[in-house]
Amino acid sequence: MKKNPNQHINSLLETLTGLLWNKREARTFRALVALFLSTELKTTLQNIKGLSASTASRFLSCEQLPNEVYWQTLNDWQLEMLKQLPKQGRRGDVLLKIDLTCIEKTGKKIPFYRLFNRVFGIQLVVLHACIGGLSFPLGYRIYKGKGQATTVELALELLAAFPPLWWSSRVVVLADAGFGSSDFINGCQLLGFGRVLVGIRCDRKLRNGRSIDALTKRGEQHTLHDLAIPLWLSWCDVKREGSKRRFFVASTFAAGGAYLARRYRRRWMIESFFKSVKHDFGLKEARLRTKTGIRLWIFLACLAFSLASFKRYLSQQTLNLLQAATTILDTLTDVRLIALMSDCERLSRACSRPLKLVWV
Numbered sequence: 001m002k003k004n005p006n007q008h009i010n011s012l013l014e015t016l017t018g019l020l021w022n023k024r025e026a027r028t029f030r031a032l033v034a035l036f037l038s039t040e041l042k043t044t045l046q047n048i049k050g051l052s053a054s055t056a057s058r059f060l061s062c063e064q065l066p067n068e069v070y071w072q073t074l075n076d077w078q079l080e081m082l083k084q085l086p087k088q089g090r091r092g093d094v095l096l097k098i099d100l101t102c103i104e105k106t107g108k109k110i111p112f113y114r115l116f117n118r119v120f121g122i123q124l125v126v127l128h129a130c131i132g133g134l135s136f137p138l139g140y141r142i143y144k145g146k147g148q149a150t151t152v153e154l155a156l157e158l159l160a161a162f163p164p165l166w167w168s169s170r171v172v173v174l175a176d177a178g179f180g181s182s183d184f185i186n187g188c189q190l191l192g193f194g195r196v197l198v199g200i201r202c203d204r205k206l207r208n209g210r211s212i213d214a215l216t217k218r219g220e221q222h223t224l225h226d227l228a229i230p231l232w233l234s235w236c237d238v239k240r241e242g243s244k245r246r247f248f249v250a251s252t253f254a255a256g257g258a259y260l261a262r263r264y265r266r267r268w269m270i271e272s273f274f275k276s277v278k279h280d281f282g283l284k285e286a287r288l289r290t291k292t293g294i295r296l297w298i299f300l301a302c303l304a305f306s307l308a309s310f311k312r313y314l315s316q317q318t319l320n321l322l323q324a325a326t327t328i329l330d331t332l333t334d335v336r337l338i339a340l341m342s343d344c345e346r347l348s349r350a351c352s353r354p355l356k357l358v359w360v
Contacts (some may be wrong), residue, residue: 009307012072012077013332016303019065019073019124027051028059034332036282036304037325038355043282043301044131060293067295071139074303078129078136081310083168085131094167095130096193098155100143101285103278114145122286122294125151128157128270131169134313135273138162155179156187165193174267177201180250182227189229189252197264200233200250212248218257220342223233224250236261276321277305 013033017026028051035041035048037058047051055328079339083095104121105113112122122145129136141154149157155175164171173188178200187194202213207223213221218234231250236258238245249264278284283301288294304325313325 002304006229006328008077008081008310009328011208012074012307012332013076015073016070019069021064024065025059028055029064030332032056032059032328033303035330036300037307037332039149039280039322039326046166057288057293060288060296061290063292064218067292067299070296070299071143074299074306075138078138078306078320079166082129082131082134082136086133092169094169094171096138096159096160096162096171096173097128097130098125098173098179099128099267099270099274100125100151100178105286109289111289111294112142114143115297116143116145117273123151124298125154125158126274127155128269128273129162130266130269132313133310135269136306137273137277140298140302151257152179152181152184152187155184159188159193162189164194171195172197174264175190175199176267177247180204182224185227185250185252186228189218194252196252197260197267198250199267200248202246202284204248213246217237219255219260221254232260234258234260234264236264246266273305277301280322281308281325318321 013030017029019028020026021277031048033052035045036043038047041047044055048056049082055207070303085092100117101124102116102119102121102205103124105121106120107113110122113120114123116123125141125143127138127140130137139158141149141158142150143149143154147268159173171193173193173196175184175196175198180198180200185198189314199214204212204223207225209225213234215233215235219232221230221232223230229252231252232254233250235248235250236244238247247264249258255263281301281304283298286294286297288297305321307323307328308321312319315324
């Protein structure tokens with residue numbers, strides 16, 4: 001990469017702010033980005049620097065741009081960064097991970113709230129891409145309940161937006177048993193994804209009538225009773241609460257049982273992403289009551305994670321995500337200056353010589 005990390009990051013932020021209508025909206029957007037990158041304060045609008053919480057709330061609740069425009073700009077930047085990475089052997093494989101997560105919330109006035117899998121909140125189907133040590137959230141879809149698109153249909157819709165021809169190296173689709181249905185596997189094949197590795201329930205039946213949990217050898221080729229294409233089956237044992245739990249996996253490509261188990265374990269890295277984007281980058285703090293606000297809040301949390309992930313990768317892993325986010329925040333000099341002036345104004349109110357912040 002010819003540019004340094006700060007130039008790549010600043011070019012993305014300048015492109016995003018350039019899409020907005022005026023300078024006031026651009027300042028508000030950059031202040032919100034700084035809020036989501038801040039590791040010292042809780043990600044709530046009351047902690048935003050240089051703006052009032054009401055101003056930030058109006059920006060989030062009023063549709064400045066369609067949500068798709070924000071995501072298209074971010075995706076173009078993410079794909080460009082991923083394509084510039086060196087591709088060496090299996091480490092150069094593109095891992096597209098599909099999973100379901102929930103922004104846990106209570107209250108009937110919250111948009112998109114649903115009870116699913118005994119968890120109440122906003123249910124998200126997320127597509128996460130990983131090459132080597134660099135990972136980005138590429139998009140999400142909101143599960144809206146019965147009578148609407150299923151989680152499998154939403155996952156296939158996400159994958160269709162990033163077809164295999166977009167990637168310069170091999171692509172492997174990873175998903176857990178919640179997406180291990182025949183519809184999902186067939187759908188991936190129709191979209192051109194020939195390498196699919198998914199979790200599968202232990203009670204699924206083979207064509208010969210046996211259950212998957214009766215298998216004794218990993219890496220064997222079998223055919224499920226409800227799926228025409230052959231699969232290679234394996235499993236991995238994971239320690240959970242002092243005991244071992246066995247997870248079965250099915251692959252559409254030939255590989256050894258140990259390799260399939262190791263590759264499937266990489267899928268659990270998306271859980272680290274969920275934990276980080278919720279607790280470190282403010283996703284779980286979404287308290288807005290408009291659909292536009294919720295969607296923009298999710299975008300800002302994913303944007304902050306993407307920037308920190310990119311910065312951490314180019315630092316040769318010497319920084320963790322929170323340190324990387326702080327480093328990026330230090331480069332936003334305009335936001336830092338406005339925050340400093342706001343702090344001076346608040347401090348001066350208790351003095352005999354009050355100061356006032358004036359926008360120019």
